Amino acid sequence: EAGVAQSPRYKIIEKRQSVAFWCNPISGHATLYWYQQILGQGPKLLIQFQNNGVVDDSQLPKDRFSAERLKGVDSTLKIQPAKLEDSAVYLCASSLDSDSSYEQYFGPGTRLTVT
Amino acid sequence: GDSVTQMEGPVTLSEEAFLTINCTYTATGYPSLFWYVQYPGEGLQLLLKATKADDKGSNKGFEATYRKETTSFHLEKGSVQVSDSAVYFCALSDYTGGGNKLTFGTGTQLKVEL
Numbered sequence: 001e002a003g004v005a006q007s008p009r010y011k012i013i014e015k016r017q018s019v020a021f022w023c024n025p026i027s028g029h030a031t032l033y034w035y036q037q038i039l040g041q042g043p044k045l046l047i048q049f050q051n052n053g054v055v056d057d058s059q060l061p062k063d064r065f066s067a068e069r070l071k072g073v074d075s076t077l078k079i080q081p082a083k084l085e086d087s088a089v090y091l092c093a094s095s096l097d098s099d100s101s102y103e104q105y106f107g108p109g110t111r112l113t114v115t
Numbered sequence: 116g117d118s119v120t121q122m123e124g125p126v127t128l129s130e131e132a133f134l135t136i137n138c139t140y141t142a143t144g145y146p147s148l149f150w151y152v153q154y155p156g157e158g159l160q161l162l163l164k165a166t167k168a169d170d171k172g173s174n175k176g177f178e179a180t181y182r183k184e185t186t187s188f189h190l191e192k193g194s195v196q197v198s199d200s201a202v203y204f205c206a207l208s209d210y211t212g213g214g215n216k217l218t219f220g221t222g223t224q225l226k227v228e229l
Contacts, residue, residue: 031215033216033217035217040221040222041222042119042206042219042220042221043159043204043217043219045216045217048215048216055215091158091159093159098215099215100146100166100209100210100215101147101166103164104217105161106158106159108158109158
């Protein structure tokens with residue numbers, strides 16, 4: 001079974017530029033998550049989708065971050081404009097459904113460096 | 116809000132030593148508890164989980180028991196190997212409001228030497 005795919009793996013941009021990350025979850029998984037992991041910290045949830053609807057985006061900085069999950073499959077996370085403090089690893093995860101009994105499977109992440 | 120506190124690393128052990136990584140949590144409801152592991156160059160993987168008080172999760176020789184009275188979920192292994200070197204994250208999931216987010220601790224790096 002293929003795992004969660006993310007691209008790109010690495011991205012370096014200057015502040016005030018825009019960037020987009022892509023995630024392809026495990027086939028059949030209804031729930032998709034985007035986490036931000038700053039160096040030395042644990043991952044923090046940015047947004048959770050159930051199919052193509054948003055369940056929780058309470059920690060998403062909506063003035064600069066946006067995310068969508070068209071057709072309930074792939075998802076993109078965008079940052080515009082980027083700030084230095086956005087340097088982090090962005091992790092995508094998926095689970096069969098939203099109950100906590102279902103394991104969340106994580107992708108390899110995209111490491112973003114903002115200079 | 117929910118939070119997880121785990122011991123700071125790095126923890127350096129000799130092979131075959133006993134491992135304990137402490138984890139305590141704060142949650143408003145009745146969370147499920149998890150340990151995730153991140154090997155060098157790899158993504159986060161679920162190591163073990165427990166969904167209710169007094170449950171014991173176990174996998175690959177690692178164990179953790181959900182202690183509601185002490186709000187703890189300490190990770191233990193009787194004899195570590197060099198291949199166990201990784202970063203270990205304690206996490207909780209409190210299914211409220213329809214969301215199922217994981218709240219993570221800051222991670223503990225384990226280094227096992229020969």
